[in-house]
Amino acid sequence: MSEILELKNISKSYGETKVLDNISFKINNNEFFTILGSSGSGKSTIIRMIGGFVKPTSGQIFYENNIINEQPIFKRPFNTVFQDYALFPNMNVSNNVGFGLKIKNVNILKIKEKVQEVLQIVGLENFSDRMPQELSGGQQQRVALARAIICEPKVILLDEPLGALDAELRKQMQLFLKEIQKKIKISFIFITHDQEEAIFLSDRIAVLNNHKFEQIGSPKDLYYSPKTTYMAKFFGECNLIACKVVDKKMDSIVVESEFGQLLINHSIDKSIGDSLTFGIRPEEIKILDQSSSNSIEVIIKDVEFRGSTSNLNVKSQHSEKYLKIQNISSNISQPFQQGDVINVELNTGVGTIFKDETIS
Amino acid sequence: MWNLIPVLEQYLKMRQLVNYFRTSIWTLISFVLVISLILIPLGSFLSYSFFTVDGTDIIHEFSLFNYQEFLTGEIYIKTFIRTILLALTVMFICILLGYPVAYFLARYAGKYKYSILLMLIIPLFMSYIIKIYMMRSILGFSGLINKVLKMLGVIEKPLEFFLWNQNAVIITLVVILLPLIIIPTFTSLEKIPKNIIEASFDLGCKPFQAFRYVIFPIGLPGLIVGSIFVFILALGDFVTPQLVGGTSGFTYGKIIYSNFGMAFNWPFGAALASILLIVSVIIILFTNRLTEKSKT
Structure with a gap:
């Protein structure tokens, strides 16, 4: 894949207020790239800069290396x-759609033909004479x-285009956007604050936090290998456990944590005495019938019954620290009651070790 | 319990009836107001135009004499056409001066736009007569303009170009009516969302193209409303020509005024005014059609 657009060391401030702090990323050809961030995080500023409505305070924007x-x-x-x-508002649908070509002095018949073609792609071929005010939100979106x-x-560049639509329509438009992007083969840079939307649509996602990119990667990357504890908690749930290395083996380490001793199946560049944060998804904790060599004992705090599966909140025997356990078959969780002591095993092979030692 | 439902039904029917009366009373009141305050005066006005006078008496008999007089008396039609041209001139000068001001205010004046707008509105609170006298003291033989030009040595004799003629009427009307075109134009330009203008740039418009295809057409209704205001007010005005127009600044409004005020020929005055009203309405309807068309 060749890259088409690059932002390099871009910063933007309005007076004293910093909006973006030294961000860099590249966009590939035909890619659906999503910038995900909460409102006010500066995500709109990024695409407004690419579009040319806002100038960066420092840094360069490259298009095909210029x-x-x-x-x-x-x-x-x-x-x-x-x-x-x-x-x-002063033009009907087909004039709205054809406007960009009209400005470029394209032949009128050619414009007409193109407008029909594009309206067909977005499924509005029968609406060409309507005024924008006569269309529903979803239809206006398609015209845009x-x-x-x-x-x-x-x-x-799509600046939170689905923000104003209701949930049902939003789902439809998501599907529609994804299909269209595949069909027309143009890179999309999509802005949203909705995680599910981002995961569903994107080839790659960039998560914006505190004026910087926390992580850029495919949805799976972000879920399975978060780089920071912020990212671990951003997508789905994650148990973060503060640990201290007590022993080191060939491809694993033994740590002491608030839940007791754990064997973590990772070869890692830490020495005995170092502290680290270990993150594990709630579905990667298994309940055992009896204790094993690598199990820990926990006390059940409550059981959330969710139909076929249940979620458990359990507490350490040594401290006030909690763990979340998800997607336990309800057959297994049925006999459990608050206060019961059970043995659980962490599937440490799929957990993540974070270098930052403070749990955010 | 068994008889509760019919009672309820009765009650609901009553409520409906009361509601019906309530709404119909308000409808009635608004009709009465419109009829008594607008339609009846207009009607009596129109009927007067079909009467004639004998000396100072009004003869209450149907006659087309006044309209005949208008069509045959060359001076009336001439003055009428000249007044329309005058009003059009005032309107076009107001557009030329007012539109750039409104545009600048709406797009570039930033946080100062409302204070500047307020300054433009303040003259509207001032008496119209005072403004005319003010213009007289600026335009007159020993007025501000002539004095300054004399002091600078540009002229030796005071210019007569500015007072007691049609030019004076035009200048004065423009000064007085200018805010009326700026305000609606500003309002409609200011209402254009910023992102619509951005969208036009995004789709490849250069600044002038964005103005031509997007900003101007969307702001047009405000300009048209303002232009109609200016045109109609300039068309019917009789005080300005009276005070600054001299003999050559005779306008249609002044003829109507003199028929009511000096000649005591109310029926003829009413006929002249009816003609003005009908022409004004036709112009408004026509421009309305124009704006409707420009939308599609």
Whole structure:
């Protein structure tokens, strides 16, 4: 995959307020790239910079290896789908969609043909004479998308385009976006604060936190190998256990934790006496009938019955520390009651060792 | 319990009836207001235009005499057309001066825009007569402009270009009516969401193209409303020509005024005013159609 767009050491501040702090990333051809962050995290600023509406305070934006920091908006080969669609209220659907071509002085018949073609892609071929105000939110969204893709940009920037839609429509539009992106083969840079949406849609996700990228990677990468404890808790649940290394073997270490001694099946560059944070997903903890060499004893705090499966909250025998255990077959959890002592084993092979020692 | 349902039904019917009366009373009141305050005066006005006068007496008999007089008396039609042209001139000058101001205010004045707008509105609170006198003292022979030009040695004799003629009427009307075009234009330009303008740039518009295809058409209704205000007010105005127009600044409004005020020929005045009203309404309807069209 070849890369098409690169942001290098980009920072942006408004006066004293820092919005983005030295971020860098690359976008590949035909990629669905999502920037995920809470509101106010500066994610919109990133695509507004790519679009040319905002200038970075420092850093460079490269398009096909040329710096485009100073290029005016109308010369950039990108198109934006705005959060609230920003359709022109004085034009009907086909004029809205054809606008970008009209500005480029494309032949009128050619425009007509293209508009029909694009409206067909977004499923609005029967709405070409409607005014934007006469369309529903989802339909307006499709027009906005059609208006962007007709210009055949190299990248389409989508600024929380699904934010204003209700849950049902949102699901439909997600499917639709994913399909369309595959069909037209244009890179999408998509902004959202919705994790599920990001996981469902994206080839890669960049998680923005504290003005910086916490991690960039495929949805699976982010879930299975989070780089920081923030990331571990960001996607799904994760038990974070503070540990101290007490013994080191060939491909594993023994640590002392609030839950007792654990054998972690990782070869890791730590020496005895070092402390670390061990993260494990709640579904990677197994309940045993009897104690084994690597099991720990915990006290049941409560059982959440969820139909076929149950979740357990258990407490350490040595401290006030809790562990979450998820997706236990309800057949197994049925006899459990608060206060029972059970043996559990952590599937430490799939856990993650974090270098940062403070648990956030 | 068994008889509760019919009672309830009765009650609901009553409620419906009461509600019906309540809404119909309000409808009635609004109709009465419109009829008594607008339609009846207009009607009596229109009917007066079909009467004639004999000396100072009004003869209450149907006659088309006044309209005949208008169509045959060359001076009336001439003045009417000249007044329409005058009003159009005032309107176009107001557009040329007002639109850039409204545009600048809406797009570039930032946080100062409302304070600047307020300054433009303040003259509207001032008496109209005072403003005309003010313009007189600026435009007159010994007025501000002539004095300054004389002091600078540009002219020796005071210019007569500015007072007691049509130019004076145009300048004064423009000064007085300018805020009326700025305010609605500003409002409609200011309402354009920022991201719609951004979208036009995003789709490849250069600044002028964004103005031509997006900002101007979307802001057009405000400009049209303002233009109609200015046109109609300039068309019917009779005080300005009276006070700064001299003899050559004779307008249609002034003829109507003199028929009511000096000649005591109310029926003819009413006929002239009816013609003005009908033409004004036609112009409003026509521009309305135009805006409707520009939307599609």
